[in-house]
Amino acid sequence: MSNYSKNSLMQFINPKPDDIEICDVTLRDGEQTPGVVFSREEKIVIAEKLDSIGIEAIEAGFPVVSEEEEATVREIAHLGLDARICCLARSVAKDIDVALRCDVDFVSIFIATSDLHLKYKYHKTFEEAKSCALDVLDYAKDHGLTVRFAAEDATRTDINILKSIFKSAEEHGADYVSIADTVGILSPRTAFYLVSEIKKTIRTKVCIHCHNDLGMAVANTISGAEAGAFQLHTTINGIGERCGNASLEELLVSLRVQYGIERYDISQIVELSGLVEQYSGIPVPRIKPIVGANAFSHESGIHVAAVLEEPMTYELFAPEMVGAKREIIVGKHTGSKALKGVVQKMGYDLTNEQMCVLLDKVKKCGEAKRKVTCDRLSEFISELE
Known part of the structure; x- marks a missing residue:
């Protein structure tokens, strides 16, 4: 007998999200949890454990933040892991220079696209922000980098505007485009719809990055994958800004139980969760799925x-x-x-x-x-x- 109960309804669900990879962002977005700081040694342990589980990509940090952060990202990039290592960069050429010094496998360039962010954060028009972002994308590609082009607050951006900037990013050589649900406003149905619409516009691989403000980050990530999102973003224990991100452990077990995707070594999940609980100082709730004390x-x-x-x-x-x-x-x-x-x-x-x-x-x-x-x-x- 299998060690999990199969969902008999899944035979009626189409499509199966099997053409996927996971990019865990614990070391960057997870560390942006208020009060959380990982040491260099802790980041290395987490990265190595993620790699041993089979996670395909690890976002190691935001190296422009400090010299220590840059050194840590560079060290993780040189660990010889099977996982590809990326780092975050603003739409600023200086950030690309730092990413190049870190020798990462790819860089995630982000620009906010919603009217709200453009008005109150950038104080720029959309065209001004777009031009800046595409210039930096060109700069990164000219220097041989693989680029993930991320639209921050994508889910509060007019869908035609979002399609426009992703199409432009594709034309400028972006290897991935990323939908960031920055304030967790999606629902499973809107996640599926949004990814489906973007997929109609571009051929570039689509990423989905969900926050958990309404408690639906994992469900939204899975719905995005069903619609064709290729790269799924997670954090261990679901840590992250405000209410956190899509939980790695919940996503991995859901993929196995719901869809039979068994390529990840989830036998290490509780151990990894405990390490991040210890390093972050954020207790795992007893009733948290998969890793909570009450789960079994x-x-x-x-x-x-x-x-x-x-x-x-x-x-x-x-x-x-x-x-x-x-x-x-x-x-x-x-x-x-x-x-x-x-x-x-x-x-x-x-x-x-x-x-x-x-x-x-x-x-x-x-x-x-x-x-x-x-x-x-x-x-x-x-x-x-």
Whole structure:
């Protein structure tokens, strides 16, 4: 039997987003989370782990920010990873010079395209900003760089304007164009529509970069992929500005469970999540999908009894698939059958009378908001003898 439950509805879904690659932006966008700074050593560990999982591209940083950032990006670019390394650059020639010194595989040049950003951030007309961006794109291509041309706040840009600048970028040699949902305004349907419309206009590979302000970043990324987006952007644990970005672990497991895309080694996901939790200082919520402490925890009596007999009754996929472990919790909601199963797995054989006494102790402990661990349960059992 497979270690995950297949979605029988997926056979009716078309198309399958199998022509994709993932660009993880934890080291750049993730580090823009307020209060987060990764050390050089931490960035290298994260990059190496992403590479071992099979992530195709890693955005190593924004090297123009500081000499230390530039040195770190350069070092990651020279680690000899299979993943291609990129860095971020403004539409400024100086940023391209720094990217060249870093010896990255490709550079992501961005320019904001929405009226809101043009008026209040750049104080320029669209044509002025476009001309500046295309000049820098030309400069990067003239120096032999592979270029991802990113439209910041693309999802609040008039779609005809967006098509226009992406078409121009293609004509100037851009290797990718990137749709940035900068404030997370997309929904799955609008993500699919937008990517589909852009794909009608250009032949260049399309990237989608989603923020999570409405909690739909992963869903929007998947919808974009279904519409033909090639490069999907993520961060580990979904960290990033404000409410974060599309979560790497949620996307990887969704691709496997929903579409059977198995080329990524997701058995390392929990370990990687823990590293980023430690390095960033941002706790992973207990209820976070895939890597949260509760992802494979069961307490309700009916659930526990079923899981003890067949885990797939209440688990979409086996915890071992992502490097996690199942936890059976006994407490207020534990039933007699579930408790008996837990006790037997611990190696005890209690009478019905003993089980009734033990269940009463467990429920009282749970109602007092005290967690009943296996050690505590063993203590309760020893008091019965």
